[in-house]
Amino acid sequence: MHQKKIFIIILLFSSFYVNAQLSGGFESNSAYYIDDDKIKLEQIEARQRFRSNNYLRLDYKFKKFTTGVQVESYEPKALLNYSPKLNKTNLGNYYINYRNEKLRLEATVGHFYGQFGSGLVFRSWEDRQLGIANSIAGGMVKYSPLESVHLTALYGKQRNGLGFDFSNGTIGGLNADAELSSLLKIKKTKFGIGLSYVNRNEKNNEIIGLKKNVYLTSIRGDFSAGGFTLDLEYAFKSKDALVEFNNIRPELQFDGDAYLINLGYAKNGFGFTANLRRTENFTFYSQRNLAGNVYNEGFLNYVPSLTKQYDYSLTNIYVYPAQPNLSFEPDRNKAGEIGGQVDVFYQFKKETPLGGKYGTSISANFAQWHGLKGRYEAFERKYKANKIGFGQKYYRDASVEVRKKWNKTWSSVFTYLNQYYNSRYVEEATGEVNTNTVVIENTLRLKKTKSIRWELQHQWAQGGFQNWAAAQTEFNFNSFWSVFALDLFNYGNATKADRLHYYNVGGSFNKGAYRVQASYGRQRGGLICVGGVCRFVPQSAGLNLGLNYSF
Amino acid sequence: MHKLFAIALFFCTHMSLQAQDVPNIKLVTLKGNSFQTQKFNELSSKPVVLSFWASWCIPCINELTAINDNLESWKENLKFEFYAISEDDSRTTKRVQPLVSGKGWEFEVLLDKNQDLKRELNVVNIPYIIIVKNGKIIYRRLGYIAGNENEVHKIIMENQ
Numbered sequence: 110m111h112q113k114k115i116f117i118i119i120l121l122f123s124s125f126y127v128n129a130q131l132s133g134g135f136e137s138n139s140a141y142y143i144d145d146d147k148i149k150l151e152q153i154e155a156r157q158r159f160r161s162n163n164y165l166r167l168d169y170k171f172k173k174f175t176t177g178v179q180v181e182s183y184e185p186k187a188l189l190n191y192s193p194k195l196n197k198t199n200l201g202n203y204y205i206n207y208r209n210e211k212l213r214l215e216a217t218v219g220h221f222y223g224q225f226g227s228g229l230v231f232r233s234w235e236d237r238q239l240g241i242a243n244s245i246a247g248g249m250v251k252y253s254p255l256e257s258v259h260l261t262a263l264y265g266k267q268r269n270g271l272g273f274d275f276s277n278g279t280i281g282g283l284n285a286d287a288e289l290s291s292l293l294k295i296k297k298t299k300f301g302i303g304l305s306y307v308n309r310n311e312k313n314n315e316i317i318g319l320k321k322n323v324y325l326t327s328i329r330g331d332f333s334a335g336g337f338t339l340d341l342e343y344a345f346k347s348k349d350a351l352v353e354f355n356n357i358r359p360e361l362q363f364d365g366d367a368y369l370i371n372l373g374y375a376k377n378g379f380g381f382t383a384n385l386r387r388t389e390n391f392t393f394y395s396q397r398n399l400a401g402n403v404y405n406e407g408f409l410n411y412v413p414s415l416t417k418q419y420d421y422s423l424t425n426i427y428v429y430p431a432q433p434n435l436s437f438e439p440d441r442n443k444a445g446e447i448g449g450q451v452d453v454f455y456q457f458k459k460e461t462p463l464g465g466k467y468g469t470s471i472s473a474n475f476a477q478w479h480g481l482k483g484r485y486e487a488f489e490r491k492y493k494a495n496k497i498g499f500g501q502k503y504y505r506d507a508s509v510e511v512r513k514k515w516n517k518t519w520s521s522v523f524t525y526l527n528q529y530y531n532s533r534y535v536e537e538a539t540g541e542v543n544t545n546t547v548v549i550e551n552t553l554r555l556k557k558t559k560s561i562r563w564e565l566q567h568q569w570a571q572g573g574f575q576n577w578a579a580a581q582t583e584f585n586f587n588s589f590w591s592v593f594a595l596d597l598f599n600y601g602n603a604t605k606a607d608r609l610h611y612y613n614v615g616g617s618f619n620k621g622a623y624r625v626q627a628s629y630g631r632q633r634g635g636l637i638c639v640g641g642v643c644r645f646v647p648q649s650a651g652l653n654l655g656l657n658y659s660f
Numbered sequence: 661m662h663k664l665f666a667i668a669l670f671f672c673t674h675m676s677l678q679a680q681d682v683p684n685i686k687l688v689t690l691k692g693n694s695f696q697t698q699k700f701n702e703l704s705s706k707p708v709v710l711s712f713w714a715s716w717c718i719p720c721i722n723e724l725t726a727i728n729d730n731l732e733s734w735k736e737n738l739k740f741e742f743y744a745i746s747e748d749d750s751r752t753t754k755r756v757q758p759l760v761s762g763k764g765w766e767f768e769v770l771l772d773k774n775q776d777l778k779r780e781l782n783v784v785n786i787p788y789i790i791i792v793k794n795g796k797i798i799y800r801r802l803g804y805i806a807g808n809e810n811e812v813h814k815i816i817m818e819n820q
Contacts, residue, residue: 130680130681136784168780208684222775222779223774224773224774228750229750232774234775259694288693331692338757377761380760384754411750413751417716418751420716420718453758453762454758454762455762456764470725470762514729554806558810560807562805621800657802659783659800
């Protein structure tokens with residue numbers, strides 16, 4: 110039934126396109142999972158070996174109005190470890206938007222995405238790789254009474270699944286940002302302030318003693334002069350019941366807060382940034398009992414891990430996800446995290462001894478995160494955390510990246526990464542891991558658009574999966590066709606049977622906005638992380654196919 | 661799912677000639693000022709090249725490095741505008757300015773902090789290049805492999 114309705118809606122939608130502007134995009138990711146001699150699907154998953162996630166988005170613009178739908182299809186079933194709520198074919202998002210530049214006004218009815226400030230108190234966004242699509246369905250108005258004053262008001266329920274599936278809470282939010290220096294016509298320095306408020310109203314008559322309204326609020330300021338920048342933010346969460354393993358505990362109510370400081374300096378050829386943050390009990394979900402769910406459902410705020418995001422396979426094995434949550438367990442109490450990161454970027458100029466003919470670019474990063482120091486009484490569910498105090502170390506990393514173009518055809522990237530990862534606290538598993546990882550990437554241009562790229566990686570690790578070696582090569586025949594082969598070998602694994610090769614071979618065709626990609630091989634199990642938010646995937650083997658097109 | 665494919669196929673084959681303009685979204689410059697993207701439609705008849713990237717995306721950095729190496733010589737003979745649109749979210753957005761300065765990149769960089777422009781232009785993955793002329797999108801490309809910048813150069817030349 111659903112499918113028929115959707116089909117009709119889309120046909121109606123498309124028949125109007127003649128006089129206005131239609132745009133859209135299609136993405137499809139499919140897999141056929143196989144069992145090889147080492148990797149097998151779990152029995153319950155093996156019932157459906159072909160899985161496919163498909164997204165079709167259409168937007169139709171007519172004068173100041175835009176209307177759009179996103180249809181999603183997970184048939185016969187979604188890829189491994191996506192939320193069970195994502196199944197069959199159904200509407201994902203639908204909206205009508207009005208934009209008037211002269212009035213500086215924008216209004217949306219239906220689904221919308223948004224972010225207040227840095228996202229600490231509110232962010233709704235889509236990340237298909239992570240299975241996140243937490244748009245709000247309702248109404249949103251953005252209005253700028255002056256060019257440098259921006260106001261937003263929103264109200265609605267958060268999407269959680271497909272079609273008309275929403276979280277229980279009703280969300281209301283207000284945000285104001287003012288570029289004060291522009292208002293005061295000050296040119297040499299720049300400063301502004303922002304205020305946000307987000308409320309969740311959730312009735313739960315079965316449990317006595319719950320607060321109907323829980324809110325987050327934030328105040329922030331930014332300042333910049335010369336090459337310097339400074340941002341400060343303080344956010345507060347009102348009291349809410351503790352949720353333990355899906356169990357709501359109304360007798361245990363805790364509030365939370367967050368402090369964020371960003372410092373930066375930049376001039377031509379040099380850049381520096383430091384980010385410091387302390388969060389205490391600072392997760393916020395659109396439905397109380399979604400707290401801590403494994404499918405990333407119901408996120409209302411965004412507390413990313415402030416560490417460098419790496420892009421090579423072996424540098425992505427021990428990824429630190431932020432730990433803003435409160436949980437009690439003897440010898441593993443957590444109330445939040447405190448720490449920071451520092452980045453430095455420097456360019457050795459052309460025609461200098463270290464710069465050579467084409468210049469050399471170097472960047473370094475350091476990050477360290479701890480739990481909050483304090484007194485914890487796990488059995489009584491009581492704690493008191495110090496405002497400044499470093500508890501258990503969760504994570505540390507230090508990395509250096511050097512990019513060098515040797516001549517017109519050959520360029521290289523060297524990366525070195527040293528990590529400490531506390532699995533016991535971060536994954537609630539056991540042990541600790543210390544790693545040293547080296548990556549060398551080379552690109553050689555053979556002709557105008559013909560090139561070969563190869564990567565060699567090695568990771569020395571104590572604890573965890575122990576040592577890994579990896580190699581990847583990619584050959585680009587021309588700007589359309591490309592093939593690749595890679596192998597990640599966990600040769601040092603303490604368990605002999607787990608010393609597996611995770612190999613992959615594949616190719617892609619790319620023309621303009623069309624892209625088709627196919628590969629065959631094994632996928633390492635673990636966390637797939639984007640922007641510090643992670644999704645767990647089990648290891649698997651099989652054939653993968655990806656299609657992309659936008660217009 | 662088959663229906664979805666059928667619909668997608670229908671649009672892919674029939675609709676690709678319908679040129680889209682750039683929606684008006686508020687981005688932020690590295691100096692912290694707001695930037696309305698309708699400006700891309702208003703830049704007379706010059707082609708406007710938009711490169712979508714992020715500080716953590718290595719092929720994106722490879723592409724921007726290659727473009728930056730060529731930008732000066734392209735600008736000697738050709739009229740066009742180039743903007744690098746960062747899709748970094750608040751995890752990494754503070755790394756963008758130091759990275760750009762540290763690399764000595766001289767083109768303008770805009771921040772799309774919650775991927776509003778990326779979403780509305782149906783940019784599924786990065787790196788992604790869009791070229792706009794007279795307010796219409798005339799070119800799109802997903803992905804980067806070494807040498808792709810020559811294709812961008814060619815499109816700019818053809819649209820002078």
